[in-house]
Amino acid sequence: MAFKTDFNDKQIQILQVAEILFAEKGFDGTSIRNIAKEAKINIAMVSYYFGSKERLLESLIFYRTKDLKIQIENLLVENLDPIAKINKLIEIYINKINCNKGIFRILHFEVATKKKELNIKSFYELRKSNLKSLEAIINEGQDKGVFRKDISIPLITPTILGTFFHFHMNKEYFMNLLQLNTEDLYNNYINVNLTKHIQQTIKALLIYES
Template identity: 75%
Template sequence: MSYEKTKALKTEFTEKQIQILEVAETLFAEKGFDGTSIRDISKQAKINIAMVSYYFGSKERLLQSLIVYRTSDIKKQLENLIEEDLEPIEKVNKLIEIYINRINNNKGIYRILHFELSSKKREQNLVAFTEFRKGNLKYLESIIEEGQRKGVFRKDVIIPLITPTILGTFFHFHMNKTYFENLLNLTTETLYNNYIKTNLTKHIQQTIKALLIYEN
C-alpha cells in the first residue's frame, strides 16, 4: 500500500466498523494475521462477510485501519504535550507515561505488530505504523532538542534509541510476566498493572533521565 493510500485511511470509524476492528484485533493477536480469515472475523463479529469487504476492502487494509484506530489518540496526546508549559525533562517523563499507559492498555495491537514487523513480506503493508513511528520520533526530537538548546540535555544523545530503550524495558518486563509476578509478589492483575504504572514507569523515567542529563 502506498503512502498516499495510507494517508487516505479514515481516522474516524462508525460503531459497526469499530466492532469489526476490535474483533479482528482479538483474532489477529490470538491466531496471527495469516491464521485469521475475513470469514473468521465476520463470523466472530456476527455480520455478513461482504460487509467486512465493503467497509475495509481487504484484510491488509483492515490491519492498516486497525493500526490507525489504535494509534491516532497517541498522536493527539503528543501534540498537546508539545504545547504544554513544562520543562523538557517533565515533557520526557510525561511522554514515557503516555507510552507505557497506552501500550499496557492495548497489548493486543502491539503483539500483532511485533509479529507482523518480523515478517519481511508484511513490511509493505505496515506503512501506517511506520509513519506513526516517524511522527512520534519527531515529537521526541522536538522535546530533546528544546532541552539541548536550554543546556539541560546532553548534545551526544542518540535520539532514535530513546524510544526502543523505553519500549524494550516494558516489553522485557511484560514478556517475563510470571517471573516478575513471583519475584515482586504481584499476586493479582491489579497489583501487576499498578506496578507498571508506578514503579516500572518511574524506573524507565530515571533511566532515560540518566541518558539525557549531564553528569554532575
C-alpha cells in the same frame, strides 16, 4: 479505497474482534473468514468496509492510536521543562501501550519484524510523528544545556518500548518474582514502578554526568 479515519458501530465491532484474533492467532494465522465468523457478520461485509486484511489492520492501528498523536502534540506546547516533558511522554507511552497491549504486540512483534513487509502507512506515519516530537523535546533540552549533545535519539523509543515489552512478555515470571497476585497489582506496578524505572533510565541517558 480511501483510508477511513472515522468508523461506525459495525466497523468498530469488526476492528475489536480482529484485534483479539490478531493478538491470539497472529496476523498470518487470522483470516477475513475467521473475523467475520467471530463478529457474526457476512464475510462480504468485512471486505466491503475494509477491502483487505492489511487494510483492516491499518484501520485498527489508526483506531487504537489516533489519540496518542494528539496527546504528544499537546505535550509539546505545555509549559514544562524538558525533563518533565520526557517524563510525561514516557507516562503517555506506557499507559497507552498497557491499555492496548494487543495492537502494540501486533505492531512491534509482527508488523515491525515480518519478512514479508506490510505497507502499514498509518504505523509508519505514527512512528515518524512520535520521533519528530521526541526530537523536538530533546533538542529543546540540548539548547538549554540540560541534555547531552551525543544522544542517539532514534534509540530512545526502542529503549522505552523494549523495557516494557520484556516485562510484559515475561508477565508470569515477574508476577511471581514481585508477588503481584492480581491483574490490578500487575497493572499498577507497570503504571507506577516500571514507568518510574524507565523514566530514570532515560534520564540517565540524557543528562550530563555530575
